[in-house]
Amino acid sequence: xxxxxxxxxxxxxxxxSCFVMSVPLASCAASNPALANIGDEHYVHDGFVQxxxxxxxxxxxxxxxxxxxxxxxxxxxxxxxxxxxxxxIKVYFAPVHKTxxxxxxxxxxxxxxxxxxxxxxxxxxxxxxxxxxxxKAAAQQLAIAPQQLTCRDGFIxxxxxxxxxxxxxxxxxxxxxxxxxxxxxxxxxKYIGKDSQxxxxxAKVTGTARFSIDAKLTKAKRAVVIHAPVINGKVKDFDxxxxxxxxxxxxxxxxxxxxxxxxxxxxxxxxxxxxxxxxWQTSELAAFNSAELPDILASKIATESGIKAHKSGRGRKxxxxxxxxxxxxxxxxxxxxxxxxxxxxxxxVTASGCQVWVGSQSPEFARNGVAQLLDIDRERVxxxxxxxxxxxxxxxxxxxxxxxxxxxKQVEGPVQLVWSREDDIRNDYYRPPSMVKxxxxxxxxxxxxxxxxxxSGPNIFPYQLKEAVPAMLPELxxxxxxxxxxxxxxxxxxxxYAESSSVEGLFEDYQVAHKEVRQITYDxxxxxxxxxxxxxxxxxxxxxxxxxxxxxxxxxxxxxxxLAHLAEERLQNTLKLATQKAxxxxxxxxxxxxxxxxxxxxxTYVAQVVELSVEQGQIRIHKVTCAVDCGIVVNPNIVKxxxxxGILFGxxxxxxxxxxxxxxxxxxxxxxxxQMLRINQSPDIDVHLVESKVAPTGVGEPGLxxxxxxxxxxxxxxxxxRLRQLPxxxxx
Amino acid sequence: MIKFWLNQQPVELDVSPxxxxxxxxxxxxxxxxxxxxxxxxxxxxxxMHLDGAAVRTCVLPVSAAQGRQVTTIEGLSSGQQLHxxxxxxxxxxxxxxxxxxxxxxxxxTALLANNTKPxxxxxxxxxxxxxxxxGTYPRIxxxxxxxxxxxxxxxxxxxxxxxx
Ligand code: FES
Ligand code: FES
Numbered sequence: 001x002x003x004x005x006x007x008x009x010x011x012x013x014x015x016x017s018c019f020v021m022s023v024p025l026a027s028c029a030a031s032n033p034a035l036a037n038i039g040d041e042h043y044v045h046d047g048f049v050q051x052x053x054x055x056x057x058x059x060x061x062x063x064x065x066x067x068x069x070x071x072x073x074x075x076x077x078x079x080x081x082x083x084x085x086x087x088x089i090k091v092y093f094a095p096v097h098k099t100x101x102x103x104x105x106x107x108x109x110x111x112x113x114x115x116x117x118x119x120x121x122x123x124x125x126x127x128x129x130x131x132x133x134x135x136k137a138a139a140q141q142l143a144i145a146p147q148q149l150t151c152r153d154g155f156i157x158x159x160x161x162x163x164x165x166x167x168x169x170x171x172x173x174x175x176x177x178x179x180x181x182x183x184x185x186x187x188x189x190k191y192i193g194k195d196s197q198x199x200x201x202x203a204k205v206t207g208t209a210r211f212s213i214d215a216k217l218t219k220a221k222r223a224v225v226i227h228a229p230v231i232n233g234k235v236k237d238f239d240x241x242x243x244x245x246x247x248x249x250x251x252x253x254x255x256x257x258x259x260x261x262x263x264x265x266x267x268x269x270x271x272x273x274x275x276x277x278x279x280w281q282t283s284e285l286a287a288f289n290s291a292e293l294p295d296i297l298a299s300k301i302a303t304e305s306g307i308k309a310h311k312s313g314r315g316r317k318x319x320x321x322x323x324x325x326x327x328x329x330x331x332x333x334x335x336x337x338x339x340x341x342x343x344x345x346x347x348x349v350t351a352s353g354c355q356v357w358v359g360s361q362s363p364e365f366a367r368n369g370v371a372q373l374l375d376i377d378r379e380r381v382x383x384x385x386x387x388x389x390x391x392x393x394x395x396x397x398x399x400x401x402x403x404x405x406x407x408x409k410q411v412e413g414p415v416q417l418v419w420s421r422e423d424d425i426r427n428d429y430y431r432p433p434s435m436v437k438x439x440x441x442x443x444x445x446x447x448x449x450x451x452x453x454x455x456s457g458p459n460i461f462p463y464q465l466k467e468a469v470p471a472m473l474p475e476l477x478x479x480x481x482x483x484x485x486x487x488x489x490x491x492x493x494x495x496x497y498a499e500s501s502s503v504e505g506l507f508e509d510y511q512v513a514h515k516e517v518r519q520i521t522y523d524x525x526x527x528x529x530x531x532x533x534x535x536x537x538x539x540x541x542x543x544x545x546x547x548x549x550x551x552x553x554x555x556x557x558x559x560x561x562x563l564a565h566l567a568e569e570r571l572q573n574t575l576k577l578a579t580q581k582a583x584x585x586x587x588x589x590x591x592x593x594x595x596x597x598x599x600x601x602x603x604t605y606v607a608q609v610v611e612l613s614v615e616q617g618q619i620r621i622h623k624v625t626c627a628v629d630c631g632i633v634v635n636p637n638i639v640k641x642x643x644x645x646g647i648l649f650g651x652x653x654x655x656x657x658x659x660x661x662x663x664x665x666x667x668x669x670x671x672x673x674x675q676m677l678r679i680n681q682s683p684d685i686d687v688h689l690v691e692s693k694v695a696p697t698g699v700g701e702p703g704l705x706x707x708x709x710x711x712x713x714x715x716x717x718x719x720x721x722r723l724r725q726l727p728x729x730x731x732x
Numbered sequence: 733m734i735k736f737w738l739n740q741q742p743v744e745l746d747v748s749p750x751x752x753x754x755x756x757x758x759x760x761x762x763x764x765x766x767x768x769x770x771x772x773x774x775x776x777x778x779x780m781h782l783d784g785a786a787v788r789t790c791v792l793p794v795s796a797a798q799g800r801q802v803t804t805i806e807g808l809s810s811g812q813q814l815h816x817x818x819x820x821x822x823x824x825x826x827x828x829x830x831x832x833x834x835x836x837x838x839x840x841t842a843l844l845a846n847n848t849k850p851x852x853x854x855x856x857x858x859x860x861x862x863x864x865x866x867g868t869y870p871r872i873x874x875x876x877x878x879x880x881x882x883x884x885x886x887x888x889x890x891x892x893x894x895x896x
Pocket of ligand 2: 340389390828830832863864865866
């Protein structure tokens with residue numbers, strides 16, 4: 001039936017008010033998992049876009065939303081091609097299925113700032129094909145030439161007549177769908193490149209956004225785990241007699257990572273946990289002190305040649321012919337992620353399988369890991385993903401998910417495991433500590449001619465392999481074989497092959513005739529993981545501080561020196577924009593100085609200028625001016641927000657971040673001793689976007705790498721003190 | 733028996749008096765908008781209003797609420813009408829992951845209830861107990877100022893003048 005434009009407004013209003021949000025379950029019955037829970041006639045395209053007979057448009061979000069904005073950004077791509085406002089599209093978190101694989105990494109996961117980069121064209125194509133197929137169906141059903149029809153605002157239009165999309169879904173589902181329909185041309189964009197209110201913002205300001213800690217499992221038992229004080233320690237024996245007498249206690253038992261205390265309510269479990277007396281068997285890490293690491297790594301660098309990670313020209317040999325030489329050593333410690341939402345997961349194990357309610361960056365690894373733990377078919381694990389209260393790489397790890405399932409196995413009904421902040425800080429996959437020694441040579445014209453770096457520290461990949469290998473192997477692989485493979489793989493990385501995340505960002509951005517990068521692995525055995533911007537998070541600091549040292553050595557302005565050496569025009573332009581907007585070289589208020597840094601990570605270019613003063617030995621950051629080139633911008637406001645977030649995350653690390661391990665125990669425990677930047681220390685941030693027509697890249701991580709160096713370089717300008725160790729300590 | 737008012741509804745609970753208000757509200761009363769972040773009063777994720785004042789409920793025994801008014805993020809808006817602070821949060825696109833935001837908003841509304849035009853120092857003082865790991869502080873500052881000015885407009889709005 002035809003409807004006028006005015007009717008259309010009424011219809012959308014009424015559907016909005018009666019629509020009930022429900023997350024589709026990963027059903028084992030449906031061949032396409034996105035079909036689950038969506039009854040009646042609908043038209044499905046590629047498992048990403050669905051149009052129902054009520055004309056609702058559903059978008060199955062292949063990535064997880066942890067603040068970076070994909071819930072809105074990827075929906076914007078669908079909106080553009082269907083010519084409908086973003087907030088008219090209902091977004092669902094995807095179940096685990098290969099349809100939703102991360103194209104860059106071949107597994108279903110959210111990492112590497114890859115979501116927009118990966119999905120920009122494929123998702124638009126899926127939506128464009130949906131639109132074309134619906135138009136084709138409408139033309140057939142109405143017997144009107146397709147050229148006379150358009151699709152807009154959830155309707156098929158014929159002149160001023162509007163037919164709801166739902167009228168055509170039954171036909172669309174039967175006919176052959178259109179493939180490769182033309183995309184909206186860039187100059188016609190209505191939604192891409194424009195600011196709009198995030199489609200998850202309303203839920204997040206009203207407290208209705210559902211994180212996994214909020215999973216609606218009213219009858220769930222609540223659990224805590226007592227973890228070993230020494231990392232990798234194991235339970236020898238324990239006495240829970242007194243603890244079990246406490247109100248509400250359901251059970252207390254040992255699991256592989258500690259002792260689980262299960263109660264009716266979380267506070268009861270916490271209280272009883274304090275009464276459990278435990279004997280721990282410590283691990284080999286009981287002899288480890290992280291304070292000794294800088295000396296150990298320095299001696300490794302002094303005595304070992306390591307593995308080649310990169311060499312161009314004559315490499316380090318070219319130092320011999322340089323007219324001036326300079327060398328410096330930098331260090332960054334272990335760091336925890338400290339996501340605002342502590343690790344938590346709910347699970348229920350029944351005879352027919354397992355359900356898991358969690359917020360995970362790697363749902364596929366998690367699901368497969370759970371199946372392996374329970375020794376059941378993967379498709380019997382139903383995985384419910386949620387909004388994530390901060391990921392930053394922490395929720396790539398699946399340890400807490402396996403813990404919850406191990407507990408649920410022994411408990412009747414669903415159980416929710418909630419880690420304390422102390423558990424979170426002390427049981428992380430830490431950013432690896434890292435030491436680098438730079439050596440540089442400058443020729444008679446003041447040009448950098450030789451650049452050599454030796455990096456020493458542990459690698460991340462061996463730790464991830466333990467979780468990834470069983471998850472990536474075919475289902476029937478015996479678990480003994482998969483853990484053997486994971487072990488061998490880890491050894492190969494450590495001994496034979498320089499892992500890219502250990503050296504990335506140390507050497508790529510500058511044009512130098514002779515470069516050499518070497519990696520020397522030393523791993524004390526503390527678990528490492530991906531931390532926002534991964535290797536770049538410290539490489540950006542190391543490289544950009546050292547480049548500043550060379551600029552100083554050659555008596556050149558830090559901006560001019562960089563511009564003369566940057567390897568790519570996009571790096572140069574980004575640097576120019578940031579310095580121009582910051583007023584580089586112009587007079588600042590008394591006592592204020594500028595510092596600059598530029599860094600490319602994950603295909604995105606970022607430059608930052610910090611304005612700060614040093615007062616009584618304290619760094620006060622007044623302002624950060626940031627320029628970013630991420631190609632075509634899908635949502636300028638979200639790009640700016642990610643730059644702000646990356647900068648503030650990086651300032652926390654630069655000023656406070658350190659995880660210290662004493663005799664195998666993590667010293668830090670909560671926000672009083674693992675400090676976070678607070679609002680009163682937060683500078684003004686001014687973000688500028690480089691205009692671009694090239695393919696978009698991600699922004700979740702690249703805002704972070706330059707900031708520590710920009711601060712350190714400004715401190716040098718203010719005080720003459722070169723800060724070569726994180727976190728910054730001016731009295732050292 | 734502990735009795736108090738939760739978002740203007742009377743509640744009566746048989747619960748241990750030392751149970752933290754946060755968990756009682758989340759687990760027994762099913763309002764999960766208030767979050768857990770640290771359990772030590774250090775992050776503000778659990779902030780609710782107790783008789784209008786912002787309190788950290790992860791360290792507040794439920795007995796402290798006896799006979800008093802407790803407001804959570806769920807009780808801030810009236811019906812479909814958002815609180816001006818929530819609206820300002822939307823206008824500035826504040827939330828990223830969103831996990832800290834209920835606590836931030838509860839602290840901001842308590843501030844603005846007592847001080848309709850806070851300056852930068854006053855905003856810092858009222859908000860520095862709330863951590864945002866995603867780094868939304870610049871937007872929080874802007875949103876508070878925006879809400880402050882919109883509240884002013886509302887309170888000085890004079891329909892007579894409008895008609896003339
Ligand atoms: S959870 Fe209450 S202040 Fe952090
Ligand atoms: S928005 Fe994520 S912690 Fe504040």
